[in-house]
Each structure stands twice: as C-alpha cells, then as structure tokens.
Amino acid sequence: MTVRTRFAPSPTGFIHLGNIRSALYPWAFAKSQDGVFILRIEDTDVERSSQEAVDVILEGMQWLGLNPDEGPFYQMQRMDRYKEVLEQLRAQGWVYPCYMSVAELDALRERQMAAKLKPRYDGTWRPEPGKTLPAIPEGVKPVWRFKTPLGGSVVWDDKVKGRIEVANAELDDLVIARPDGTPTYNFCVVVDDIDMAITHVIRGDDHVNNTPRQIHIFQALGRAHPVYAHLPTVLNEQGEKMSKRNGAKAVTQYCTEGYLPDAMVNYLARLGWSHGDDEIFSREQFLSWFDLDHLGKSAAQFDEAKLKWVNAQHLKACTGDALAQMVKPWLEPQALDGDPARLAARCDLFKDRCDTLCVLADWLNRMAGPVQPSAADLAQHVTDAVKPALAEFAQSLQTVEWSAAAIAAGIKTVLQAHQLKMPQLAMPVRVLVLGTPQTPSLDQVLALSDRDRVVGLIRAGL
Ligand code: GLU
Numbered sequence: 001m002t003v004r005t006r007f008a009p010s011p012t013g014f015i016h017l018g019n020i021r022s023a024l025y026p027w028a029f030a031k032s033q034d035g036v037f038i039l040r041i042e043d044t045d046v047e048r049s050s051q052e053a054v055d056v057i058l059e060g061m062q063w064l065g066l067n068p069d070e071g072p073f074y075q076m077q078r079m080d081r082y083k084e085v086l087e088q089l090r091a092q093g094w095v096y097p098c099y100m101s102v103a104e105l106d107a108l109r110e111r112q113m114a115a116k117l118k119p120r121y122d123g124t125w126r127p128e129p130g131k132t133l134p135a136i137p138e139g140v141k142p143v144w145r146f147k148t149p150l151g152g153s154v155v156w157d158d159k160v161k162g163r164i165e166v167a168n169a170e171l172d173d174l175v176i177a178r179p180d181g182t183p184t185y186n187f188c189v190v191v192d193d194i195d196m197a198i199t200h201v202i203r204g205d206d207h208v209n210n211t212p213r214q215i216h217i218f219q220a221l222g223r224a225h226p227v228y229a230h231l232p233t234v235l236n237e238q239g240e241k242m243s244k245r246n247g248a249k250a251v252t253q254y255c256t257e258g259y260l261p262d263a264m265v266n267y268l269a270r271l272g273w274s275h276g277d278d279e280i281f282s283r284e285q286f287l288s289w290f291d292l293d294h295l296g297k298s299a300a301q302f303d304e305a306k307l308k309w310v311n312a313q314h315l316k317a318c319t320g321d322a323l324a325q326m327v328k329p330w331l332e333p334q335a336l337d338g339d340p341a342r343l344a345a346r347c348d349l350f351k352d353r354c355d356t357l358c359v360l361a362d363w364l365n366r367m368a369g370p371v372q373p374s375a376a377d378l379a380q381h382v383t384d385a386v387k388p389a390l391a392e393f394a395q396s397l398q399t400v401e402w403s404a405a406a407i408a409a410g411i412k413t414v415l416q417a418h419q420l421k422m423p424q425l426a427m428p429v430r431v432l433v434l435g436t437p438q439t440p441s442l443d444q445v446l447a448l449s450d451r452d453r454v455v456g457l458i459r460a461g462l
Helices: 017-032 051-064 075-091 102-114 185-195 211-220 251-256 261-270 283-289 304-317 320-330 340-353 357-368 375-381 384-397 404-418 422-434 442-447 451-460
Strands: 004-007 036-041 070-074 095-098 143-146 153-158 162-167 175-177 200-204 227-231
Touching: 004 017, 004 200, 017 036, 017 051, 017 200, 017 227, 017 251, 017 261, 017 283, 036 051, 051 251, 051 261, 070 075, 075 095, 075 143, 075 175, 075 185, 095 175, 143 211, 153 211, 153 227, 175 185, 185 211, 261 283, 261 304, 304 340, 320 340, 320 357, 340 357, 357 422, 375 422, 384 404, 384 422, 384 451, 404 422, 404 442, 422 442, 422 451
Parallel strands: 004 036, 036 070, 200 227
Antiparallel strands: 095 143, 143 175, 153 162
16 A cells, blocks of 8 residues: 545634644645655635745745655645535435525524533435424525434544544534535535545644544545544744744745755654654655654644754764855855855854854845944954054064964964963954854964955955
C-alpha cells in the first residue's frame, strides 16, 4: 500500500505556524514512507476564502520545502463530482430531503435547550418504514440530510488520541447538501479523501468531532476510512489557541524576518513530536526519524525565543557559501560584494553572532555601506588621547599586506609605539569601521573589509 496523505487548509485567513504544522506532519509521513503528499485547498466558504490566503499557503509551503506531489486541488472546482456522489447516495437511500425551515429549527433548539437537552435535529423528515411524513410545504427547497445509523457507535483507533468511540445517538442527521444543491464541508472532505485515495488523515484535533460523521459517509459509500491522527492544538506564548486574531503571524512573515526553512522545519517538528532528546536536526534526519508513534498528546506551546535559538544553531551550521546565497535578499547593493569568496568569508566570520539572516545582513551591510556610530560610542572610544595612534594605524594600513596576520602585526606595532592596550586601539577602530565596539576579532574583520574604505573611515573619525 502506498501511503497517501494530504494537507487540506481552508484559505480563510493567513496560515500561521499552528496551521502549517498540520502540513509538516503529513508531508513528513508521506516522505518517510515513500508515499505521496497532496495539497487540497478547501475553498468552499466563498465568503471567507481569499486568493491572498491561498497565496500565503502556497508561498509558505514552497519556502519550507513542503512541496506536494499532487495538487493543489481546489474544492470549488470539484462541485460536479460532489453532486455526482450526492446523487449516488440519494439513489441508495442514504440521504433524504428535509423541509424544516430555519424558524422551525430555531424553535426546536429552544425547546430542547429549555428541557436541558442537547440541541439536535429531531428527524422530523427522516423517512422510516410505516412513518407518515409531514406535508411538503409549497415553494420550499429542501436541504439534504444524511441518515445517521440510529443505534450503535462509531469507533476508530486514533494514532494520537487512542481509541475513540462515539455513540450514534449523539449524532443527528447531518446536512450534506444545501437547498441550492451545494455540498457541505464534511461531505466534500470524504469525497475528496476517497477520490484522492488518502490512507492517513493527519489534522488538527478541532476536527475530532467531524470524524464520526465522516466515517459514516465513508461507510455509506462502501469505503474503508483512512487512518486518523488528530494533532493537539498549538498554543501561543500566552497559552491561548494560536490564531490570527490573537497575534499569530503569517508563516511567510518568518521568511521576511530571516528564518531558515530548515530551522523552521526543525522547530515545528518538535512542536508536537519528539525523537528522544534531539533538539537540533536536519531535514533529512527528521524525515528518516518521523513516525506517527511519537506525536505528542498534549498541546504544544509556541516559544519565539526557542525558535530563534534553533534558527541560530542552523545558521551556525551553514557554510559561508550557503549563507551568502540565502542572505542576498537582505543585502544593500554595495554589500553584494563582487567577490563571492569574500562574501562567503564574511558570512563565516559573523554567523556565530546571528540568530536570523536579517542580523547577518546587518553585519554585511555595515561592512560595505555607511556606518553610523552612536555619539556615546564615539565619545567613549574615539578620544583625543587615542587619535594620534589611530592616525598612525590608518597610515600603516595603506601599505600593509592585506591579511589578518599582517594586520594583527601592524596593530601590535602601533600599540607598542603608543603604549596602549589592545582595546584602546581596537575599540575606536571597530566603532569607526563597523559602528559598534562589539565585533569579531579586529584583524579578521579588517582583512575582509575594503582597504580604502577602512582607511577612509578611520581618517574621517579623527
Ligand atoms: N479545511 C480544514 C481546516 O482548514 C481541514 C480539513 C481536514 O484536514 O480534514 O481546518
């Protein structure tokens, strides 16, 4: 059997980290099993769906490398198929027309609530042998309801939650088509899961209540239902369900903020799944380790500081060459050094101090563009007492061999001549050349800088 999984987002808001985790696991499971990963856009809520939200889904998945093997399929383009299957259910007697008006339904609900009963459709229009149905009202188009089995229960072995059993008495007869014939959500999902031959449904546990209803529809259509794994919610830092309403960012925002796709995959993977104590792993390791048996049972909480830490670890592990490619979108034109080897070497030099590509870009831009030291740093470090030594250092830099070792030797000579300690010279040079006193080793910074620029910046500061 080929494993076939799907991610089935509704494009009704910008997809956030909590949502995209529901793409990561089915993707990883399919990949780890040599299976097929399918993307299905559930856009039947026409009022709330938007192209912008679809774009964020597609861009976010592409950025993270969660590429579907099939799709994207759009439910709105499959309406004819849903109607065809509805026809089949109708012919087999699984659905029936219900003429209960909204006002009648409301009144029914009120009566049930007053009697402390669970509000549910009471089966008024459900045909049964020997039962006389009410007279069909004039000019009313019916909804179509699914005949939920009356006795017994639905049971499935959820890969995350274990055995779940729901008594059929708890479920009323679900509307599966509206008066205009358009199918409803639970019905479309089942038709799609059948047509797309989905073997494993891995989705958020907000769908647990839909599952028994969906299983009934599978059974009515004579099909075995897929394996289900319902993932616990992702909470935000305040412990609330992550949602756009309470500040969750669109996935693509993390791209803009300089996170690495592999770090995001790593972080999201750990948000509800574990492999021993491993915290930092590559995409390949994740795929070789992923299974449904180690999905967490309790809600995971988003932690931006941890995400940054994971990102920093991945950034550090990248080669300078790789970083030079990745950081390009954030670089000012002058920082796109003509010499790729030097740009890569700069990335290597600064990467340990960076937790995002934006921070790395900031260093690279400082290496090439204008620098703006703060007045406080200038006053503290570029003192009159040190200016003669700075002038001599600038002079020596004009002719020194441009290597870290030769520059280091030049620094020593000036220190000795002026009876200074290293920081007394190094700090003002850093402030003038990079705009901050905190930088990697000065000789290395200078060796990877442009000679004329360095000399010019020191002289301008005197
Ligand atoms: N469209 C649903 C959602 O975005 C997911 C449906 C499913 O995975 O079965 O929540």
